[in-house]
Amino acid sequence: MKKRLLLDLPTEVLVQIFWQLDPFKIAKYRRVCRYLNTILTGHPFSNLIGLVLLGRASCVWKVYAGDVFCFVTPASIGASHLAEVQERVARLYEEGEFEKCPINSQNVVRINPVTATNEASLFRSIPGAAFDEPGAFRLAGPLPDTIGSLEQLNSLNLKGYKLYGPIPSSFGNLTKLTNLKLFFNPVTGPALSELGNLVLLKNLDLSFTRLQCMIPDNFGNLVNLEVLDMSNACLRGAIPVSLGNLVNLVKLSLDGNELSGLVPDMFGGMANLQTLSLEKNKFEGPIPQSIGQCMQLKTLGFRRNGLSGSIPELIFRLPLLETLDLSQNLTILDSLPTCIDAQAICLLLTTLDLSENQLTGRLPSYITSLVNLQELLLHENKFEGPLPTDIGALSKLETLELSNNQFSGEIPDSISSLVALTKLDLSQNLFVGSVPDSIALLVNLEKLLLQHNELAGPLSMEIGSLTSLITLNLSHNRISGEIPASIGSLRRLRTLDLSQNQICGEIPASIGGLQHLCTLDLSQNQLSGEIPAAMMLLYHLFTLQLNHNCLVGQMPLEIGGLGRLKTLDLSHNQLTGPMSESLFMLHLDTLKLNHNQLSGPLPRFMRWNDIRTLHLDHNQFSTVSESTESSAGSDISDASAGSDQV
Structure with missing residues (x-):
């Protein structure tokens, strides 16, 4: 033919x-x-x-x-x-x-x-294709320019495949599209501006791609857009002011890019905006005041940027706001707005994260009116003064993190009303007084972190009621008295740190019931008596530190049964007798037995080559056999033997 x-x-x-x-x-x-x-x-x-x-x-x-x-x-x-x-x-x-x-x-x-x-x-002709069962088939490879001939398309969902290469410029011909999703494909975007022709688009999802370009100015033409998601898309440059034309937006997500410059004050006309996520970029300058006019806003995220200045008061008045995350900006200064009527604040807020900034002053009284809060994260700021006495009004709180501030005064008794708490972190502050007995009512608590304060007084026997605890850290305080035997009831505990306090008495044998314990640090206290044999049942221990106490007696013979142990520090005690022969069964990285009264020869078959830090000085060890000397510590980076013959 x-x-x-x-x-x-x-x-x-x-x-x-x-x-x-x-x-x-x-x-x-x-x-x-x-x-x-x-x-x-x-x-x-x-x-x-x-x-x-x-x-x-x-x-x-x-x-x-x-x-x-x-x-x-x-x-x-x-x-x-x-x-x-x-x-x-x-x-x-x-x-x-x-x-x-x-x-x-x-x-x-x-x-x-x-x-x-x-x-x-x-894709109807693909054998076995079924769109009600995701994964019946997958797409991969480059997108052909010919795809622009499919001019009847009104929806194209290619999310989650392995398509690569540039987005074809012919995409600009698909003018009937209302929905375009290329989510989670490593496509690039030199021709991204062609998408500015698709003025009927309502949903554009280019997240988790490799666009490696700027946001085109003509995206401001997409006035019908309701969802614009370009998060984690390798974008750079500034946000074009033209995006302020997108007055129908419900969701704008640009997080996880390399966007920089000022955030345009362009949000005043976005009356329907519910989600604004600009996290993990390089934005600088103030938070736009016009965000306070987005009365439908539910989620606002600016985490990990370089924003500066104060937090606009209007943001705390947004009536539907549920999540506010301004954390990790470091240059958000000043105190929180204080002149807000408790009845006019965002009462639906469930997450408030202002951590890792430079916020100062006292917590405003309206904080305790946020009765729907589930997460309150204010750590690593410069807040000061006492906690509100009515903090217990936040009865839905699950996480309270106030560490690394300058809070002072006593921990309020009302904190016991926070029965939903799973994490309480008040560490590295200036709290005084005792650990409230009523804290034992927080039966859902998994992490209790009170280290680096000025807390004093004994621990209550009621601490054994916190049976959900996984981490308990009360170190670097002035806690006195004995370790309550009830601590053995904390069966889920993995980390127990009571170091650098003034705790006295013997280590309770009940501690051997903490079968999941990985880290046990009781160092730098005034503990006496022998090391309990029951402690040798803690088979998951990775770190055991009992140094700088007044412990006596011999090393337990069963210590070699702690097969996962990597760090053993029994230094600066009054231990006597020989080093336990069972130590040869362990693969220790760190062994510190210095400043005791240990005697006799070192174990002949000790695994010295595993040890990186070895301190045996200030003991009474006898001459070591030649075979032990030849195997000792060719790779040891920190060793001290003093007058010992090692």
């Missing part, structure tokens, strides 16, 4: 002829037939698009298994091109997650540009 007569046939007929032929044979002949190549690369064949099976992906990390297809066009069909794509796609998967299929045995799955209106109709 002559070329002119062939091209005079209706487009529908030409397309049907092409799809009935073996595309791989056509590709082979095309290389030696200029006439055929001219036809296939011209209209209407140049607008065709199909799919070829590359292989099968395994189910990994709850991601469904499925056949993996790539896009092809008449110009790209060919074994060599597809083999190259297949090889690159295979590298996107972990070893063993992708099984290749023989390329030459595949048929092209056609895509009908006339009937393709959304992702379901676009």
Whole structure:
């Protein structure tokens, strides 16, 4: 058939002829037939698009298994091109997650540009495709420019695949699109401005891509947008002021990029905005005042930027606000707004995170009116003064972190009303008085951190009621008295640190009931008596520090049963007798026995080569055998033997 007569046939007929032929044979002949190549690369064949099976992906990390297809066009069909794509796609998967299929045995799955209106109709011809079961198939490889011929598309959801390469400029032809999602594909964006033509778009999701460009100014044309998500997309530069035209936005998410400069004061017209997330960028300057006009706002995030100045008072008046995260800016200064009526604040707030800034002053009284708070995170600031006595009004609090401030006074008894608390961190402040007995009512508490304060007095026996505790740190205080035997009831405990206090008496044998304990630090106290044999049942111990006490007696014979132990510090006590022979069973990194009254020879078969820090000085060890000396510490980086013969 002559070329002119062939091209005079209706487009529908030409397309049907092409799809009935073996595309791989056509590709082979095309290389030696200029006439055929001219036809296939011209209209209407140049607008065709199909799919070829590359292989099968395994189910990994709850991601469904499925056949993996790539896009092809008449110009790209060919074994060599597809083999190259297949090889690159295979590298996107972990070893063993992708099984290749023989390329030459595949048929092209056609895509009908006339009937393709959304992702379901676009891929309807794929064997086994089912859009109510995610993962029935997957897409990979480059996006062809031919995709712009699918002009009937109103929705294109390609999220979560392994598509790569540039976003085709022909995307700008898909002017009927209202929904475009390329989420979690490593595509790039040199032609991103072409998407500014898609003025009917309501949902644009380019998150977790590799755009590596600036936000185009013509995105301000997308006035119908309700969702714009370009988080973690390798964006740079400033936010264009034109985005202020997007008055229908419900969600704007640009977090996790390299965006910089001032945040434009452009939010006054965004009456429907519910989520504004600009976290983890390089923004500087003040928080825009116009955010206070977004009366529908529920989530506001500016975490990890370089913002400065004060927090606008209007933000605390947003009636529907549920999450406010301004943490890790370091240059947000001044105190919190204080002139807000307790009835006019954001009473629906569940998360307030202002941590790692330079906020000063006392906590304003309205804080305790935020009765729906579940997380209050104010750590690493410069707050001062006492905690509000009515802090117990925040009865829904699950996390209270106030560490690294200058809070002072006593811990209020009303804190016992926070029965939903799972984490209480008041460490590194100036609190005085005793640990309130009523704290034992916080039965859901998993982490209690009160270290580095000026707390004094004995621990209550009621502490054993905190049976959900995983971490208990009361170190660097002035706590006195004995360790309550009830501490053995804390069966879930993994970290117990009571170091650098004034605790006296013997170590209770009940401590041996803490079967999940990994770290035990009772150092720098006034403990006396022998090391309890029951402590040798703590088989999960990684660190055991009992140094700088008044412990006597011999090292327990069963100490070698602590098979996971890496750090053992019994220094600066009054231990006597020989070093336990069972120590040779351990793989210690650090062993400190110095400043005791230990005697006798060192164990002949000690695993000295595992030890990096070894302190044995100021004891009474006898001469060590030659075999022990030859095996001792060729890699030891910190060793002291003093007058001992080691």
